Amino acid sequence: MTKPFLSIEHLTQRYPDGQGGAFTVFENASFGIDKGEFVCILGHSGCGKSTIMNILAGLAEPTGGVVKMDGMHVSGPSLDRGVVFQNYSLLPWLSALKNVTFGVSARFPSWGKARVIEHSTAFLAKVGLTGDAIHRKPSQLSGGMRQRVSIARAFANEPKLLLLDEPFGALDALTRGTIQDELIKVWSDTDQTVFMITHDIDEAILLADRILLMTNGPMAQVAESVEITIPRPRVRNDIVEHPNYYAIRNHLVHFLAQRSAELSGQAQTPDQQPKPVRIDMTEDADSEDPEPATPILRAVEG
Amino acid sequence: MKTLSENRKAALLSILILIVSCLIWEASIPAQKAVGELTEYELLTGGGQPKAGVPPPSQVLAKAWEQLSNPFYDAGPNDKGIGIQIGYSIYRVLTGYLLAAAIAIPLGFLIGMSSVAYKALNPFIQVLRPISPLAWMPLALFVIQDSEMSAIFVIFICSIWPMLINTAFGVAGVREDWVNVARTHELSALKTAFTVILPAAAPTIVTGMRISIGIAWLVIVAAEMLVGGTGIGYYVWNEWNNLDLTSVIFSILMIGVVGMLLDSLFGLLQRTVAYTE
Numbered sequence A: 001m002t003k004p005f006l007s008i009e010h011l012t013q014r015y016p017d018g019q020g021g022a023f024t025v026f027e028n029a030s031f032g033i034d035k036g037e038f039v040c041i042l043g044h045s046g047c048g049k050s051t052i053m054n055i056l057a058g059l060a061e062p063t064g065g066v067v068k069m070d071g072m073h074v075s076g077p078s079l080d081r082g083v084v085f086q087n088y089s090l091l092p093w094l095s096a097l098k099n100v101t102f103g104v105s106a107r108f109p110s111w112g113k114a115r116v117i118e119h120s121t122a123f124l125a126k127v128g129l130t131g132d133a134i135h136r137k138p139s140q141l142s143g144g145m146r147q148r149v150s151i152a153r154a155f156a157n158e159p160k161l162l163l164l165d166e167p168f169g170a171l172d173a174l175t176r177g178t179i180q181d182e183l184i185k186v187w188s189d190t191d192q193t194v195f196m197i198t199h200d201i202d203e204a205i206l207l208a209d210r211i212l213l214m215t216n217g218p219m220a221q222v223a224e225s226v227e228i229t230i231p232r233p234r235v236r237n238d239i240v241e242h243p244n245y246y247a248i249r250n251h252l253v254h255f256l257a258q259r260s261a262e263l264s265g266q267a268q269t270p271d272q273q274p275k276p277v278r279i280d281m282t283e284d285a286d287s288e289d290p291e292p293a294t295p296i297l298r299a300v301e302g
Numbered sequence B: 001m002k003t004l005s006e007n008r009k010a011a012l013l014s015i016l017i018l019i020v021s022c023l024i025w026e027a028s029i030p031a032q033k034a035v036g037e038l039t040e041y042e043l044l045t046g047g048g049q050p051k052a053g054v055p056p057p058s059q060v061l062a063k064a065w066e067q068l069s070n071p072f073y074d075a076g077p078n079d080k081g082i083g084i085q086i087g088y089s090i091y092r093v094l095t096g097y098l099l100a101a102a103i104a105i106p107l108g109f110l111i112g113m114s115s116v117a118y119k120a121l122n123p124f125i126q127v128l129r130p131i132s133p134l135a136w137m138p139l140a141l142f143v144i145q146d147s148e149m150s151a152i153f154v155i156f157i158c159s160i161w162p163m164l165i166n167t168a169f170g171v172a173g174v175r176e177d178w179v180n181v182a183r184t185h186e187l188s189a190l191k192t193a194f195t196v197i198l199p200a201a202a203p204t205i206v207t208g209m210r211i212s213i214g215i216a217w218l219v220i221v222a223a224e225m226l227v228g229g230t231g232i233g234y235y236v237w238n239e240w241n242n243l244d245l246t247s248v249i250f251s252i253l254m255i256g257v258v259g260m261l262l263d264s265l266f267g268l269l270q271r272t273v274a275y276t277e
């Protein structure tokens, strides 16, 4: 077995539960992400998605287990791993532009001031921020605009691994669509790897190569890895026509609605990897699909 | 006229209050009786001597005009212009204050960043902080053997605490998210301190600096009354000894004005470092 670009091995996180005991967020979580892959992770609130991401970013130390990137242990944060935080984390005393140049000049210390500003402005424009808005402080921007500044800051640094924690949560459908397209463009133009947390199933199907599904906490597991068998480039309005779309979507909905709770709390065997799931209705011969789309669920989400 | 802005209205009202209270003050000072009108009793008890009464505002104003039109004259140790006296006081305040800032702010950073340093130094701070700065004066005079330096030391010791405590508090309270931003950008400790922690804690630090300068200005007057020689505090005391109450009132007003100017300077600084989350 070749080692993936990013490998998460036996990751365990426990917190004191306030009553002298320990509360296990997840235990023995193991999975890998290949170079250039776009992976989304879905799971209910509080199951430990942000916790995993903080560990991948190097901001938090897991109770047990290791994360390796390119075969090297991840210890501490690095410019190679860019983060879009769930709460934007902009520096409130800097303008939008300065928040981005802050990152760019850290990433490219040899660049002159003009080049840093040019690069930063270009990335702000990619997320739709131009004109005088980029000279305003975060407190003078709307929630969605702040989120876009935070996205621009991470994209502008062109990290090897982009970690996104619900990056589009505060955006309206239209802006969300534009920035999703921009993200896909940035990602396909480079060999960046993306790990993204989202609550939006359709967004995950549109963007991801693979979706990891987490069961509910405590003792959450990364239970399945669902391959998105819809060819790229994917166009938002067209992919719903693809025969695999609803099959995959129903599988995901079914998991989140029912199985995430059923599977929760089961201890994982140490070497368990998420079960690979491949749903492809276009290949008739390949019918090892464990969970065909169920009509009942179609009614639920319709 | 009916669309006067709120600020205009307030300013007009302030002027009105000033004029009315000056008039009341002026009117409430009994005029000195002429010698011819004195009773025998008054003559015997010395009532005819020019009394050291509270002067009316008109006299204070005249004094102010006289002093402020030539603030920097120097006619010997006991007769210097108000500008020179205030200059001495400001010099002492700033020297003591800047020394205090140079120690309090870096030390506050250290205490704010490390909980061990905080716990280790906290008992000392808690014991030293409530000591009235003037209580240090005898010790300072004995150890330093120089009244000038002792006054500066007293300013130093009184202005160090608010700056130290506020810096530590501000630094300790910097949101972890912002520190995480610095960490994900691999900033060095020094760069993090200057580009993230300092601006994040600046409003709290400057508040401490503002409190300190206020206290320092309060304390310098008392300290100069004790050590004597020069300075606005000495000037007040000296004029009191001369029974020149007009000068006393005038210098009290000057103390207020300078204190206000120092404070508004820091108010300005506070506004430039402020941010909203």
Ligand SMILES: Nc1ncnc2c1ncn2[C@@H]1O[C@H](COP(=O)(O)OP(=O)(O)OP(=O)(O)O)[C@@H](O)[C@H]1O
Pocket (backbone or CB within 6 Å): A015, A016, A025, A043, A044, A045, A046, A047, A048, A049, A050, A051, A052, A086, A217
């Ligand atoms: N510092 C901490 N101390 C104790 N418990 C924590 C800490 N941080 C997170 N937790 C717990 O770990 C669990 C997972 O939290 P996490 O933030 O990873 O959830 P999440 O999956 O990102 O949820 P959401 O989708 O709502 O963002 C939660 O139950 C939370 O209460």
Ligand SMILES: [Mg+2]
Pocket (backbone or CB within 6 Å): A049, A050, A051, A086, A165
């Ligand atoms: Mg989260």
